[in-house]
Amino acid sequence: MGNDGFFSWLGEAxxxxxxxxxxxxxxxxxxxxxxxxxxxxxxARAIGMDVSIFSFVVLILGLLLLxxxxxxxxxKGIISGLILIFLGLVVMSWLIH
Numbered sequence: 343m344g345n346d347g348f349f350s351w352l353g354e355a356x357x358x359x360x361x362x363x364x365x366x367x368x369x370x371x372x373x374x375x376x377x378x379x380x381x382x383x384x385x386a387r388a389i390g391m392d393v394s395i396f397s398f399v400v401l402i403l404g405l406l407l408l409x410x411x412x413x414x415x416x417x418k419g420i421i422s423g424l425i426l427i428f429l430g431l432v433v434m435s436w437l438i439h
Contacts (some may be wrong), residue, residue, distance in 0.1 A: 404433035
């Protein structure tokens, strides 16, 4: 019977350690998620776009087109640079209200 008390105590101790680790990770990841959520909402509010996954995908696509256009201009590809910048601006204009 003395062993039952020891193993019960050991199980409770291990359970408390696991519970502490889970609560700690939940708090840390919850804080990271809240910070990321606030950042994305602030970004969307500043740009004037809706807060949705589709909007952020289109935003990234537009930024990539603009970046590619600027890189093409720096490599002396004037026509391709202007086309890419124009396409990037068109995509970005779809987002802004």
